[in-house]
Amino acid sequence: MFQAVPGSRTLRQTTGALGAVALMALGAAPAVADDATPELVLGEIAPVTGLKPGNSFDVPVSFTNTGTEALGKVWLSYSLTQGLSHTELPSNCARYEVGSFDEAPSYSYAICEFDQSVEPGVVYAPETSQEFKALGKAYTDALRVAVAVDDPTPSEGVDEGPVPGTGPAVKLVERPDATPAAPGSGEHEGWDAADVPVQAVNTADFQVTGAQLKGKVGETLSFEVKFTNAGPAWVRRESGSGATKVVVKMPAGTTVTKAHGFCDKIATRTYECGTSQAWVDPGAGERYDFKLRIDKAVAGAEGSVKLAGEPRPFDENTANDTAAILLDVAGSGGSTGGGSADGGGSTGSTGGGDATATPSDDSTDGGGSTSSTGGSGTGGSSSVDGDLASTGSSSTLPLAGAAATAVAVGTGAVLVVRRRKIRQ
Structure with missing residues (x-):
């Protein structure tokens, strides 16, 4: 800072x-x-x-x-x-x-x-x-x-x-x-x-928004999840650190073929995402875009988006600190998850409710990345092949x-x- x-x-x-x-x-x-x-x-x-x-x-x-x-x-x-x-x-x-x-x-x-x-x-x-x-x-x-x-x-x-x-x-x-x-x-x-x-x-209300995905086995979907500071305060951290961290876990039976540039793989189908600056203004935040290939339909599979990182004593509303990533695989009898993609109980989110993904022409090679258009900045992407480690740098x-x-x-x-x- x-x-x-x-x-x-x-x-x-x-x-x-x-x-x-x-x-x-x-x-x-x-x-x-x-x-x-x-x-x-x-x-x-x-x-x-x-x-x-x-x-x-x-x-x-x-x-x-x-x-x-x-x-x-x-x-x-x-x-x-x-x-x-x-x-x-x-x-x-x-x-x-x-x-x-x-x-x-x-x-x-x-x-x-x-x-x-x-x-x-x-x-x-x-x-x-x-x-x-x-x-x-x-x-x-x-x-x-x-x-x-x-x-x-x-x-x-x-x-x-x-x-x-x-x-x-x-x-x-x-x-x-x-x-x-x-x-x-x-x-x-x-x-x-x-x-x-x-x-x-x-106070400042940090919140996340998930996504509702729909596709068939073999398809690669492009979608984004969001972090937003709904205010009213701005939050400033120490220089060199991010405003917060967001952990994104993908549903079972899928493979991330392209991850946002601010996100690093920390476990199977799980990514830790940072922010472009050490501060975040009210109404601002980040959008993290991913490409996800559906490998198979898994009953009950559901992903999530969760706030992590430094303590947030200023955030009194914890109901919107977690949101779901729901996946509806064609021919599997409907959505594999039953949670909410908008963080549940959130108010004032600039990201709105559900984010519906669209099929991509890219497959296992990762293809091109859709750059982030929101938040404090934009980032590139790193390719991930199956469960191998992300080619991005560490989270620090x-x-x-x-x-x-x-x-x-x-x-x-x-x-x-x-x-x-x-x-x-």
Whole structure:
């Protein structure tokens, strides 16, 4: 997901699964014209917990210039994950909306410029704390605060902005009651950042949809099963992991000739499927397409689709965590299974009810794959011959390149790297 600033001082207090989750990456510190080394150190910022959607909150921010010379200008920036929003910004601030890419979700980014002297050894803070709001989809969110001696305006990946603030301009004021950071305690030249977990009380309904298949012995059927987050919250996991896992078990008497690219074979006719990203928005999810050859009619045979993976304390509706894959083999006296293909008792599923398969011209050679058209991304397919192991990789996909975003303080450059699939 989001990558921490390389070598940054992350928040010492953390809650839940967030830990030291970061919102964006800052590059190497900018060069300075003289031998003096400007050092900025943020004060400690406590995590935010217990929010409800619609609540507003502020985060007091302070910092010290631990260098030896006064600074003529500094910038404070606030980055928010998509479950949070900025409220009215001062006129010396501007907001940017940055789109999702690689393992990073979209985020909202506000930059405030303070054109005033910042003396060494003095604690400063904005005269008014910036306010934020928890949106209806807030859950495991985060705020990143950064202070820098150079303009961190992003130059790439911006969907909207700059949008100037409309409120009264805010100045920095001295905080004589606060203890300044010690000289030389800065970890970076010209900037510092802290990552603040923001936890809201919310739910998200993860659900699966099965399929109803119909064909005759020897035919190969193309069909899909679905995973959907019916909301209202979005769910964000650690970078490098999937939003969830889905286990798909095919009915007896069949052979998978083509499996979705996010799915790996873990047992006979059984596949574990991941997601394209470490987060899933409300109303989004994945579609997993398969090709299945009917080898013989087996009385009572029935497949299933089940949610698996990490615990889901946010999901209070477990009735739709499992769905059936029903197979009606022509000439065998009707369906071989008697369950429900839509997960039973599900509400708000974007996938709807049954998925009816159609015969395919492909047979045991696997043929071409029908690509996924839903969810957060699409994947290729891997061929499977009988009960031999899937030719796909294991369910744990190493992520090549941990950093999703690098916004260089001083240049504002955002390095956009190629989107990769997360199959965990």
